[in-house]
Amino acid sequence: MNHQISTVSDAKALAAIQEDLRQGPPGDEASIAAAARARGRRRRVQVQAARAAAVVVIVGGWQLFTNLKIVDPFFFGQPTGIAHQLVDWVQNGTPYGSLWLQIEVTMKEALGGFVYGTLAGIVLGVLLGQVPFLADVMGPFIKVLNAVPRIVLGSIFVVWLGFGPTSKILLASVLVFFVVFFNAFQGVREVDRNLLANVRVLGASRSQVIRDVVLPSAVVWIIASLHVAFGFAIIGAIVGEFLGSQEGLGLLISYSQNHFLPDGIFTAMLIIAVIALTAEGLISQLEKRLLSWRPGTHVETAGL
Amino acid sequence: MTPISQTPTGSAREAAAGTLPAPRAAARASGTDSAQERSRIELVGVTKRFVSPSGTAMTALRDVSFAVEPGQFCAVVGPTGCGKSTTLTMVAGLERPSAGVVRVGGQAVDGIADNMSFMFQSDALLPWKSVLQNVALGPRFRGVPKSEALAKAREWIRVVGLSGFEDHHPHQLSGGMRKRATLAASLISEPSILLMDEPFGALDVQTKAIMSNELLTLWERTRPSVIFITHDLEEAVALADRVVVMTAGPGTVKAVYDIDLPRPRGAVQEIRFEPRFLELHQQIWESLREEVERAYARTGRTTETPGGRQ
Numbered sequence: 001m002n003h004q005i006s007t008v009s010d011a012k013a014l015a016a017i018q019e020d021l022r023q024g025p026p027g028d029e030a031s032i033a034a035a036a037r038a039r040g041r042r043r044r045v046q047v048q049a050a051r052a053a054a055v056v057v058i059v060g061g062w063q064l065f066t067n068l069k070i071v072d073p074f075f076f077g078q079p080t081g082i083a084h085q086l087v088d089w090v091q092n093g094t095p096y097g098s099l100w101l102q103i104e105v106t107m108k109e110a111l112g113g114f115v116y117g118t119l120a121g122i123v124l125g126v127l128l129g130q131v132p133f134l135a136d137v138m139g140p141f142i143k144v145l146n147a148v149p150r151i152v153l154g155s156i157f158v159v160w161l162g163f164g165p166t167s168k169i170l171l172a173s174v175l176v177f178f179v180v181f182f183n184a185f186q187g188v189r190e191v192d193r194n195l196l197a198n199v200r201v202l203g204a205s206r207s208q209v210i211r212d213v214v215l216p217s218a219v220v221w222i223i224a225s226l227h228v229a230f231g232f233a234i235i236g237a238i239v240g241e242f243l244g245s246q247e248g249l250g251l252l253i254s255y256s257q258n259h260f261l262p263d264g265i266f267t268a269m270l271i272i273a274v275i276a277l278t279a280e281g282l283i284s285q286l287e288k289r290l291l292s293w294r295p296g297t298h299v300e301t302a303g304l
Numbered sequence: 305m306t307p308i309s310q311t312p313t314g315s316a317r318e319a320a321a322g323t324l325p326a327p328r329a330a331a332r333a334s335g336t337d338s339a340q341e342r343s344r345i346e347l348v349g350v351t352k353r354f355v356s357p358s359g360t361a362m363t364a365l366r367d368v369s370f371a372v373e374p375g376q377f378c379a380v381v382g383p384t385g386c387g388k389s390t391t392l393t394m395v396a397g398l399e400r401p402s403a404g405v406v407r408v409g410g411q412a413v414d415g416i417a418d419n420m421s422f423m424f425q426s427d428a429l430l431p432w433k434s435v436l437q438n439v440a441l442g443p444r445f446r447g448v449p450k451s452e453a454l455a456k457a458r459e460w461i462r463v464v465g466l467s468g469f470e471d472h473h474p475h476q477l478s479g480g481m482r483k484r485a486t487l488a489a490s491l492i493s494e495p496s497i498l499l500m501d502e503p504f505g506a507l508d509v510q511t512k513a514i515m516s517n518e519l520l521t522l523w524e525r526t527r528p529s530v531i532f533i534t535h536d537l538e539e540a541v542a543l544a545d546r547v548v549v550m551t552a553g554p555g556t557v558k559a560v561y562d563i564d565l566p567r568p569r570g571a572v573q574e575i576r577f578e579p580r581f582l583e584l585h586q587q588i589w590e591s592l593r594e595e596v597e598r599a600y601a602r603t604g605r606t607t608e609t610p611g612g613r614q
Contacts, residue, residue, distance in 0.1 A: 201420065208445055
C-alpha cells in the first residue's frame with residue numbers, strides 16, 4: 001500500500017536509481033533493484049564501521065593518553081579503571097551495599113516518578129485542554145511554576161519527606177509532569193474540529209468523545225513527550241539522591257566525587273546510560289504499537 | 305439507464321433488494337405519520353452573527369427561511385462564503401441561530417438530535433480506527449451492543465461496496481473509498497434527516513458521478529429528508545427535488561426552485577442531457593450567476609462570468 005518515499009534512505013536509494021538511469025544503458029528492473037539493495041547494504045556496513053572506528057579512537061585515545069600521563073588519570077579516570085571499578089562493584093559490592101540494590105533503588109525512583117508524572121500530566125493536560133475556562137484561570141500559575149528551577153524543589157522534598165525514595169519519586173514526577181502536561185494540553189487543543197463535530201452528531205457523549213477522539217489524537221503528542229520525560233525522570237532520581245539519600249546510583253556518584261574517584265563517577269554514568277537506552281527502546285516499541293494506524297513515515301524516523 | 309456505478313462487490317442496487325431495513329414507504333402505509341413528520345425541516349427568519357475575538361460582529365446569515373418536506377432532497381447552492389455550511393450546523397444543533405428558529409419535526413432545535421446524520425466535506429473518519437469500527441461508531445455511541453453494531457456495520461460496508469476493506473485504516477483507502485465508508489457511517493443509524501456539506505466536493509469528476517448515483521440509490525430506499533450543500537449547480541439539479549439559491553454573504557434565500565424531473569432519476573451523467581434538465585439548469589443559473597458575480601467582485605477579482613453550463 002505504501003509506495004511513498006518514507007525514509008531518507010529510501011529517498012537516497014531512489015536518487016541513486018535515477019542517477020543510474022541517466023548514466024548507464026537502461027537495465028531491467030530486477031538488476032536495478034539488486035544494485036540499489038547492494039548499495040544500501042554497503043552503506044549500512046560503512047556506517048557501522050565508522051561507528052566502531054569512532055569508539056576505538058575515543059576510548060583508545062583516552063586510554064593511551066592517560067597511560068602516557070599526557071592526561072592525568074587521577075583526574076580523568078581511565079577506561080580500564082572504569083572496567084575494574086565495575087567488576088569490583090559487581091563482585092564486592094559498593095560502599096552502600098550491592099550494586100544491584102543501588103540500580104534497583106534508582107530504577108524504582110525513576111520509574112515511579114515517570115509513571116506518576118506522566119499520569120498527572122495527561123489527566124491535567126486533557127482536563128485543561130477540554131475546559132478553556134480552567135485553562136485561562138490556571139495558565140499563569142502553571143507558567144510561574146514552570147519558570148521555577150524545579151531541581152531546587154528536591155531540597156524541599158528531602159526536608160519534607162526525608163532521605164527515603166519518596167522524595168526522589170516526587171522530584172522525578174514534578175520534572176516529568178511539566179513535559180507531559182504541555183504536550184497533552186497542546187495535543188488536546190489540536191484535535192481536528194471536524195472529527196469532534198462528526199462524533200458529536202453521531203451521538204457521542206462527552207466521555208465517549210474524550211475516549212474515542214481526544215485521547216487517541218493527543219497520544220501522538222504525549223508519546224513524543226515520553227522520550228524526553230524518561231530522561232527527566234532519571235535526572236530527578238539521581239539529583240534527589242545527590243541531595244540526600246542512603247542508597248542509589250546518585251549516592252555512588254556523590255561518594256565517588258567526595259573521594260576523588262573519577263572512575264566511579266564514569267562507571268555510574270555508564271550504568272545510567274544503559275538504563276536510559278533500554279527505556280528509550282521500550283518507549284519506541286510502545287510508540288510503534290500505539291501509532292500503528294498512522295501511515296509509515298513518523299514511526300520509522302523517530303528512531304534517533 | 306444502466307448504472308455507471310461499478311462497485312467492487314455487491315452494488316447498492318443489488319443490496320436494495322436484500323436484507324436491509326424496510327423502505328420508509330412501509331411505515332407510511334401503516335399509518336405512522338409521526339415518524340414522517342419528524343423529518344420535516346423548517347428554517348424561519350434565521351440569522352447568524354459571529355463575533356470575532358476583537359469584538360467586531362460579522363453577519364453570516366440574514367433572515368433565512370425555507371422548508372424541506374419529509375423525504376425531500378433539498379440542495380442549497382450559493383457562492384463561496386454565503387453561509388451555506390453555517391445553515392447546516394444550525395439544523396444539526398451544533399450551533400444556535402442568533403435570531404429566528406430552526407424547527408425539525410415541528411420542534412425548535414436545541415442540541416444534537418439522534419435522528420440526524422451529517423456528512424462533512426473533509427473525511428471525518430477516525431484515522432486510528434478501522435473501516436469497520438468507524439462505520440459502527442454511530443450505533444456504538446447510542447448503546448447498541450458491540451457484536452450487533454459490528455454485524456450491522458459489515459452489512460452497510462457491503463452495501464456501499466467496501467467488502468474486503470473492513471480492517472483497513474482510512475489512510476489506506478482512496479478518496480472515493482473513504483467517501484463510501486463515510487456514507488455507510490452516516491446511513492447505518494437510518495437517520496430520518498441527512499445533512500451533507502459538499503460531501504463529494506473533493507472527489508475527481510468520475511468518482512463524484514459514481515458516488516452521486518450511489519447516494520441517490522441509497523436515498524431512494526429509506527427516503528430521509530436531505531439538505532445537500534454544493535456549489536455545483538449541475539449536481540444540485542441532478543440530485544434534488546428542491547434547489548435553494550442563496551445570495552452572496554451575508555447569505556439569505558434568493559429563490560427556491562422545485563425540480564420536477566421524474567424519479568428514479570437514473571445515472572446523473574445522463575440526466576444532464578434531458579431538455580427539462582437543461583431548462584431548469586438555465587433558469588436557476590440565471591439567478592445564481594448574479595450572486596456568484598457579486599461574490600467574485602468582492603474578492604477583488606476582475607474575472608469574467610465564471611462558466612456556467614451552456
